[in-house]
Amino acid sequence: MxxxxxxxxxxxxxxxxxxxxxxxxxxxxxxxxxxxxxxxxxxxxxxxxxxxxxxxxxxxxxxxxxxxxxxxxxxxxxxxxxxxxxxxxxxxxxxxxxxxxxxxxxxxxxxxxxxxxxxxxxxxxxxxxxxxxxxxxxxxxxxxxxxxxxxxxxxxxxxxEPGTQSAHIERIFGDVKQWLPGLIQRVRDKQASESFTPAQGPFPVEKQRALGLAVMEVLGFDFSAGRLDVSTHPFCGGVAQDVRITTRYSEEDFMRSMMGVVHETGHARYEQNLPRAWAHLPVGRARSMGIHESQSLAFEMQLGRSPAFLQLIAPLIRQHLGDQSAFEPSNLARIYTRVAPGFIRVDADELCYPAHVILRFEIERALVNDDIAPDDIPALWDEKMMAYLGVDTRGNYRDGCLQDIHWTDGSFGYFPSYTLGAMYAAQYFNTLRQATPDLDAQVARGDLSSIFNWLQNHIWSQASRWATPELVERATGESLNPAHFKRHLEQRYLGI
Amino acid sequence: MxxxxxxxxxxxxxxxxxxxxxxxxxxxxxxxxxxxxxxxxxxxxxxxxxxxxxxxxxxxxxxxxxxxxxxxxxxxxxxxxxxxxxxxxxxxxxxxxxxxxxxxxxxxxxxxxxxxxxxxxxxxxxxxxxxxxxxxxxxxxxxxxxxxxxxxxxxxxxxxEPGTQSAHIERIFGDVKQWLPGLIQRVRDKQASESFTPAQGPFPVEKQRALGLAVMEVLGFDFSAGRLDVSTHPFCGGVAQDVRITTRYSEEDFMRSMMGVVHETGHARYEQNLPRAWAHLPVGRARSMGIHESQSLAFEMQLGRSPAFLQLIAPLIRQHLGDQSAFEPSNLARIYTRVAPGFIRVDADELCYPAHVILRFEIERALVNDDIAPDDIPALWDEKMMAYLGVDTRGNYRDGCLQDIHWTDGSFGYFPSYTLGAMYAAQYFNTLRQATPDLDAQVARGDLSSIFNWLQNHIWSQASRWATPELVERATGESLNPAHFKRHLEQRYLGI
Structure with missing residues (x-):
């Protein structure tokens, strides 16, 4: 026919x-x-x-x-x-x-x-x-x-995020606003008595770059079909056959750039593993930006900040940056799970991150719906940063409302994708850990195949075959359930 | 109206x-x-x-x-x-x-x-x-x-090269074939007794790159409107507002890459100084590839290999690559004017270069006119390399007929532009030297303004305003006259 x-x-x-x-x-x-x-x-x-x-x-x-x-x-x-x-x-x-x-x-x-x-x-x-x-x-x-x-x-x-409405986001975020500040406080109280050894820079850019490439290799990035470069605001771009990820370097701090590379590599592997036969048609594209962020955050948060992964890559860090006691896996894990409210979203720890997103969601929604004017943004920003994170941003535009690229070209409506992504990622790993009880042991010895296979089968290979809720339900047995995210945070940060 | x-x-x-x-x-x-x-x-x-x-x-x-x-x-x-x-x-x-x-x-x-x-x-x-x-x-x-x-x-x-026909090229090249082999032989006889000190590598790529950038700066490249990168085959690309030049590095030999950068910077300055008001229209484009090569070769051959210019940049070479007796300006000039027939066109000295071009012109013309088949190329190549330069290329495809990028995408008809460009460049400098008798002294003390102003007024600002013969006549008082090229070579290489 x-x-x-x-x-x-x-x-x-x-x-x-x-x-x-x-x-x-x-x-x-x-x-x-x-x-x-x-x-x-x-x-x-x-x-x-x-x-x-x-x-x-x-x-x-x-x-x-x-x-x-x-x-x-x-x-x-x-x-x-x-x-x-x-x-x-x-x-x-x-x-x-x-x-x-x-x-x-x-x-x-x-x-x-x-x-x-x-x-x-x-x-x-x-x-x-x-x-x-x-x-x-x-x-x-x-x-x-x-x-x-x-x-x-x-x-x-x-x-x-086709099919997701802001009333739904508001319910989810409203719930998060109920428990997050208390959780942050409890974790900070707990961490107050925990010491860690900071890494001692400077770390030359070329060495950081070599480390980033080595970590990308561990994470399965296909270098015959992509590159790593530098930009003001890190991103994953290019096309599925030729994925371009970027990072930025500070000589004082390699840890942010390295974890940024892990994040973008999560995006990149999604793109690199979309079904090639459908690459030229709309169904072959990534499902949504929430699902895209679920890949980057599965890599960065679920996998990247886990003690098992840090144990796996600690030798690479030593190899490229020299030996320091700060590079002990347990110390790296303490640094990467340290909770400390700060100005910058992309540098935020896993717990404070949702607060940054909720703040942006509330401001951009009001802005687009014409409830506030562009001139109102700084005052609202200052107010919400103080309320949600206790951080004073008055007069600090650079580290305040001027810090993100998204609004500059009118990409309003993107920010919720980050926290949806974090929630999806927690939900995937809940499923994955049930199916693979010794997951951490596998990771620690360098075998990431359980994770990659699961993502390949349930997410990457599916492209835009299903609407988001159905994709997630087929992968995990239920549609979006933020309880997994909360439980993950409590487990990792309070050990409960 | x-x-x-x-x-x-x-x-x-x-x-x-x-x-x-x-x-x-x-x-x-x-x-x-x-x-x-x-x-x-x-x-x-x-x-x-x-x-x-x-x-x-x-x-x-x-x-x-x-x-x-x-x-x-x-x-x-x-x-x-x-x-x-x-x-x-x-x-x-x-x-x-x-x-x-x-x-x-x-x-x-x-x-x-x-x-x-x-x-x-x-x-x-x-x-x-x-x-x-x-x-x-x-x-x-x-x-x-x-x-x-x-x-x-x-x-x-x-x-x-609009308006130029191969019968004209053939007459010009036929004349060159009469005097070039004899000239090469006389120069080689003369140089046989001249000694020079070769530069001692290795020269790390990053240092070569820094030197290239410094030389581009001397040559007036606008870094806010262009970049230097690496590619297999060096070229000048991009757009007039954002010119992308490339080079390639060998750790053993910085001199080829450095002079390649000088060459591409000549192309780049033409593009960067085309009249901006016409940039979006056909008349705002460079006149022809022969005129384009006249800019790169004015930079590389007329200026770049002159003792005055090498005296100017010798301190930069020392600054970036360390001190060596090979970096004495007079020694650099001896190296950059050393005549030695070899395999590779882009590495050829100023005298052997036309032979490489004539060979390619003859082969590609026969190929396009269906007088020979693609399979015939290697035998013809070997025969002409032996006849024109005494070099044996049999079986050496890499350094023989596979060395250039031009034919791979069907850019037949481009090669004559190189030697036309060398001839135009010699003609420009003949005019320029008559108007500026102390040109070399100016160059040696770092004042390149006479050269840049002349090119700006006569070539860059004119874009495609005139047909090539009229452009050249307006600039030099006569249309293409290969005698200037021959005289330049005799003067530089035999001192007559």
Whole structure:
């Protein structure tokens, strides 16, 4: 039986996938390689490409093709693929072309200027560009909201976490806000009497890089299909066949960069192990940003900060950075589980991290829903940082509301993905540990195959075959259950 | 007075310029950054982009717009711009879309495999891909030949050196073949009794890189608008606002890499100083590849190997690589003007270089014109290397006919640009030295402004405003005159 409409769609989406390839590489280059004078021409080229993709997706022929394809005889994977095509199409159809172009240009401008404004605490200069980013994001949210019958913020969040609504997030986060401050306090009281030996720098960048590459190797990164580079804000980019992860180095502290590399390697292995036969079609993409973060946080939090893993890599640290008593596995574990509220989200410990996310979620939702103005952000930031973490950020824009890249180009709705990811990751490891009681012993002797096989079978190989709740249920026997996350934290940090 | 047709063309060509930006960055990445597994998806994405550009250029509306714009009231620069638009359009119009795609894919495949085949002397493996590249290039040459009334080879050469025909090149090269072998012999006889001190390695790559950057700084490279990286085959790529040059390092020999950097910096300064107001339109591009090579060779040969320049940079060499008697300026000059026939074109001295180019010109012309088959290349190569340079290349594919990147993706017709460039550069410096009798003294004390100002005024700022012969005549008072090149060589190498 032939499937002409579906085949026509497949041809169009293959073309889109190739445009997306160029966008991904140019975007990685913009963050990791491009000198400053290149930004204006690059921004114009990126906006042109975004317009082209939008135009391709809104080709009038597609309406009839999507309808006709529904009636064709498709495999389950093809049908899931058609569903993802439909989702992309619906998003583009309601977006006016001028808005696609304006958002792309305003985002590039704001993000690029932010790189220097952040360093100089220049919140007012940032506002000049950021107001336009907010205005356009609200316009996008309005348009999507009307088409999808969601609140404006939920409509943006659906780009990263389709099917999850902010009322659900609010319930989950509301619960976390109940128990997290008390837990942080109990852990801090407990850790007050625990001593640890800090690592003594400086650690030359080249040696840190070599260590990072060695750890990536342990974690199964395929270097014939990816790279490690440097950028202001670490990320995982590129394409599935050629994954580009980045980190940043401080000569005083190798531990943050090293764990950052573990985090990005989690993202990278997801991308590198998506089913290659579907790479050129929407169903072959990663499921959602929450699932993506569940991979990076499975690597960074569940595996990376476990005593067994630190025991495994301690010899690598010694090999690359020399011998120090700080590199004793038990001491490394004490450092990597030390709880101490601080300014910076990406440097936060596992317990404080959700507080950083909840704060951002609350502010960005109010901003997109037009309940607050961009000018209101610093005061709200200061207030919530004090309330949730007891940290004073007044006047410190660099380490306060200017610290993240996400808002600079209007990626509102992304932040919840981090904590959802942490929760999914805890849920996976609960399942995994039940099936593999000697998991830690395996890890300690360098056998990570149980973890990789489980992720390969349940997450990586499934790509966008299932909606997120079904994916998680098939993997763990239940949909998202934050209790696993809480139990993991209590177990690791209080031993209960 | 309004110019609606011209304005419409300007909008289309601005779009093309942005696509070209993405192609340039993705292509740089492919050569300098991309891991091997990325090549298949990258090749598909690049082919898609080439198809898109072809489709944009062959939009049926353009025919009427180009005609109407001829009647509009345009400035001289606009008219030159229109001429370049017309040239791009004529090229695309006769090229079938399937050929654009097939050439792009076959070129990517052949070039990528060549990187490993070259190392292992795998001429037979190379032929498997190369035959298809030749077949498609011949098809392209036929199509262009019929449209333009040129021979097939001339039609390809016109892409790099518009207006120059191979009969003219053949006369010039025929003359060079008369006097070059004798000159090489006289210089070698003279140099047989001259001693020099070779530099003693190893020279760590990081130190060589730092030296390269320092030399680029002396040469006025704008680091806020460009980068230096590493690739198998050195090149200058990227875009005018963000120029990417590459080199390659050998720990035993810093001198080749350093002079390679000087060469690419010549290309880079041309790109970085093209008139920014025209950057997005065809008239704003570099004039031709012969003029491009005239910039790199003005830097590398005329300036870079002059005693005055070597005196200027000798302290930088000492600063980065330590002190050696080999770094005495006069010794450096002896090394950089040492004449010794060898296998590799890019490592050839100034006298042997034209022989490498003439050999390639003769072979590629015969190949494109269907007078020889791809299988005939090695025997011809061996024969001509022996005849022109007395070098035996039999069986040595790596250092013989597999050494260059140009043929791997079908860039036939490019090679003559190198020797035309060397000749233009000699002609520029003849003019420049007449206007600035103390040029060497200026260079030796670090004042390169006479050279940069002359190039800025006569070449860089002119972009594609004039056809090549007129550009050169305006700059030097006469069109191409190879006698300047010959005199330069006799003067530098025999002191006559």
């Amino acid at each position: 032939t499937t002409p409409a579906y085949d026509a769609l497949t041809a169009t989406f293959t073309r889109l996938y190739r445009y997306q390839h160029l966008a991904a590489i140019a975007s990685w280059d913009q963050a990791a390689m491009m000198p400053p004078q290149g930004n204006e021409a690059r921004s114009a080229a990126m906006a042109e490409l975004h317009m082209l993709m939008h135009q391709t997706l809104t080709d009038p022929a597609m309406t009839a093709q999507l309808q006709a394809a529904q009636q064709e005889n498709l495999t389950d994977w093809d049908r899931a693929n058609l569903h993802e095509m439909q989702r992309d199409w619906e998003y583009s159809l309601v977006m006016p072309a001028h808005l696609v172009e304006a958002k792309s240009l305003a985002g590039s401008r704001c993000e690029h200027a932010w790189r220097t404004q952040r360093k100089t605490h220049d919140w007012q200069g940032f506002l000049d560009n950021f107001r336009e980013v907010v205005r356009l994001s609200r316009e996008e949210a309005q348009v999507l909201s009307q088409a999808q019958g969601l609140s404006p913020y939920d409509a943006l969040m659906a780009k990263y | 309004t110019t609606p047709a011209y304005d419409a063309l300007t909008a289309t060509f601005t779009r093309l310029y942005r696509y070209q930006h993405l192609a340039a960055i993705a292509s740089w990445d492919q050569a300098a950054m991309m891991p091997p597994q990325g090549n298949e998806a990258r090749s598909a994405a690049m082919a898609e982009l080439h198809m898109l550009m072809h489709q944009t250029l062959t939009d049926p509306a353009m025919t009427a717009q180009l005609q109407a714009a001829q009647q509009e009231n345009l400035t001289d620069w606009d008219r030159a711009n229109l001429h370049e638009m017309q040239r791009d359009w004529e090229y695309s119009l006769v090229m079938p879309a399937h050929l654009v795609e097939a050439k792009s894919l076959a070129g990517s495949r052949c070039e990528h495999a060549w990187r490993t085949q070259r190392k292992t002397h795998d001429w037979q493996g190379f032929l498997d891909n190369f035959r298809e590249v030749v077949r498609l290039s011949r098809e392209e040459a036929q199509v262009l030949s019929q449209a333009q009334g040129l021979s097939p080879y001339d039609a390809l050469m016109a892409k790099y």
